[in-house]
Amino acid sequence: MAVYTEIADDELDRFIAGYDIGAILSVKGIAEGVENSNFLIVTEAGPHILTLYEKRVDPNDLPFFIGLMDHLAARGLTCPQPVRNRAGEALGRLAGRPAAIVTFLQGMWIRRPRVEHCAAVGEALARFHIAGEGFALTRRNALSVDSWRPLFDRSAGRADTVLPGLAIDIARELDQLEAAWPTDLPKGVIHADLFPDNVFFLRDRLSGLIDFYFACNDFLAYDAAICLNAWCFEPDGSLNVTKAKALLGAYAKVRPFTDDELRLLPILARGSALRFLLTRLYDWLNVPPGALVAPKDPLEYLKKLRFHRTVQDVGAYGLNI
Amino acid sequence: MAVYTEIADDELDRFIAGYDIGAILSVKGIAEGVENSNFLIVTEAGPHILTLYEKRVDPNDLPFFIGLMDHLAARGLTCPQPVRNRAGEALGRLAGRPAAIVTFLQGMWIRRPRVEHCAAVGEALARFHIAGEGFALTRRNALSVDSWRPLFDRSAGRADTVLPGLAIDIARELDQLEAAWPTDLPKGVIHADLFPDNVFFLRDRLSGLIDFYFACNDFLAYDAAICLNAWCFEPDGSLNVTKAKALLGAYAKVRPFTDDELRLLPILARGSALRFLLTRLYDWLNVPPGALVAPKDPLEYLKKLRFHRTVQDVGAYGLNI
Incomplete structure (x- = not known):
């Protein structure tokens, strides 16, 4: 803060x-x-x-x-x-x-999640989605596909100062995702920000979830895609498929993915990567004078986005097609 | 941090x-x-x-x-x-x-100290000085009179960007304090940074002191002068003489000031004001890129310094001469 x-x-x-x-x-x-x-x-x-x-x-x-x-x-x-x-x-x-x-809430967040932590968060996310059923209030996702272009417009002019070619790369991705974005996947309350610092563990057992201030109504599988990006990539930018399989597999044991969700998971993962790329890019370019928080590297999410572009199907995430 | x-x-x-x-x-x-x-x-x-x-x-x-x-x-x-x-x-x-x-340590620091808090801190400081007796290790005060000129030299060239005339004002003060600084007042272990955020209270009772990372061996009365500056001035820069009397009076009940200490207290108060003016000025002029801590206003301590210059004797602090 x-x-x-x-x-x-x-x-x-x-x-x-x-x-x-x-x-x-x-x-x-x-x-x-x-x-x-x-x-x-x-x-x-x-x-x-x-x-x-x-x-x-x-x-x-x-x-x-x-x-x-x-x-x-x-x-x-x-x-x-x-x-x-x-x-x-x-x-x-x-x-x-x-x-x-x-x-x-007792517990500590895990700085370097291992496979078993990814499995635990997959299971917890599915339980969160089920527990969210029947909640009377709704909140639209202010950071979903329709917000990405206006958000990008605020950074586009200076995007290439971060990486030459970044602006055209994002513009093309936006075109593709806006065309391919699903409209009728299962929806519900999603956490939308379940990064490692929002999941507490106590002696390697998941002890609770925190920080519901991005929660909203959106596709449940999009939440799984956010976790896939947040938990399953190594510091060098490569996907750890064992972690991905553990996270998504543990999720599916509690709440099985539909065929449509499985088919569209690579698109949702690209969308999730773009969403964090865009907010980080904006924050990177707009550090307020005297800011007390170091902005996060947007290019971490560009790498993830580019990875998901190469994905044919969820086999790349360790799941059976 | x-x-x-x-x-x-x-x-x-x-x-x-x-x-x-x-x-x-x-x-x-x-x-x-x-x-x-x-x-x-x-x-x-x-x-x-x-x-x-x-x-x-x-x-x-x-x-x-x-x-x-x-x-x-x-x-x-x-x-x-x-x-x-x-x-x-x-x-x-x-x-x-x-x-x-x-x-x-239980307790909270007081954002707006009242007279009774000032009395409590005066008493606690004297008890700290007495408790420090017999401590085997020593540490010289790295921020005492001999360090002020080299510290000022690092800011002098840009001091007037903070306030026109500041450089010459500080230079004159340095000359005077170096000449007038005492050499043989009672010494001991001092806290040297007993600001309100380092003193905890629980339901208006002082519950403990923290943060000993400026502690060193120096004049005991200099520590009282630091507290006088840190606790007894109002937000508008004026001395609250009731608070000063409460703080110094409570101190003296536990550890009476010597005549020399009383005579030199205005000089020690000027020195203490200059010490915090100089470190704050340096920090103000040298905010590192991406710094996460807002620098404190050096001019708060210039005001205090100028006040102490007008002081004839400790009667100005509410003490009997």
Whole structure:
């Protein structure tokens, strides 16, 4: 997060006093999440996470995010649970921002996932998709295919400063993906950002999922494609097919892919790669003065995109056709 | 801290396994300290702080810092206590850096100190000075009077870009302070950086001191002057004499100032103001590309310096002459 919002002492005390979690014993800004300010607060009831929603988050989306965590937890998925204050509200205001307290989830994210971690995340993603069924609220994916061209337009003029030829490469990819993008795959609530830092493990057992602030309604298999890109490539940019097979295979054991999903997975993987290429490219070209977060390398996702272009079918991901 | 050092999963597990604090359940990079990477780790034995010492800290100073925390804690001062591993060592290596685990201290720092907080910190500082007696190691103050001119030389050419006339103002101050700086005031171990973010309170009671990484041997009254500047000025730059009287008065109740200390306090306060003006000026003019920490305003300390120039005696700080 760029800047931790400072919370005035008495305002924090008053806010915490509205909850039934005892007095506050400690508060530390934590280096987690890039969209919001997060604090690990220890109260007499134990550790909690306090989140201040900064301006990149649309306040109108907050009931969806908070409600989703409630819905998932009620259906047995391990994720942070919003804590309600004495007035029964999970969403309050602190330091001029929307704010929420959620339960503290034990576990650590894995810096270098191994095959067994990929299998665990595949299974957890499928369970997430099933647990999401019946959630009453909806949120469109603001970063799906229809947003990519306008997003690219904001970077196109300077894309070649990052890599000569990048602009024409992306423009062609956009043309192809817009034409090939599916319209009627199974949909539901997707996490849309299930990178390793959003999955906690405890002694190699998956202990929970966090950070639902990109969650939305979209193709379920697109979420699997996002995980494939986020978990199964090696630092040198090559796909580890053993990891891909473990992740997608474990997913399919819980929620089998349809034939259409399997057929379109390479396209969804290209789309997912392009989505992260575009947002990273934009962030790379638009580092604000005094920014406190180093932008991520967009070209990592160009490599992944180019790999998926060579893919004929899901056999390349270790699955049976 | 500019960048949190990433710790490899297995390396962290191995490191923690060397201590008798149970398995690790959570690790979060925390926004605390600017010189080092700090992590709040929760193990089966509860919360701890893990510090990786980055390159701004001289490894040769670490035995002083670690030993000082041990010494102070043994003498009843509430501060983080170094945890020894099974080999009896408080200092290890992790992610290619010196690393230490210390106990977790409850409490929060006060964003807007009131008079009673200033009194509490004055008393705690005096107790710190007394508890420091008998500590076997010594460390010279690398940021005392003899370092100010070389430090200024590195900023002098561009000082006027911050404020016209600043260079000549500082140069004159340096001449005066070098001539007037005392040589034989009572010395001991000083904290040298006891700003509000290094003092924890729990329900308005001071619960402990942290961050001993500027501690060194120097004039005890100089430490009081640092606190005077850090705690007793209002946001508009004016001294709150009630706070000054509370802080210095509470200090003197535990460890009375000598007549020389009282006479020289305005000079020490000018020196302390100049020291922070100079380091902030240097940092202001030398923000590294991609820096993740916003530099602090050097001119805050110019205002304090100019105030102390007008001071005739400690009556201006609310003390009896």
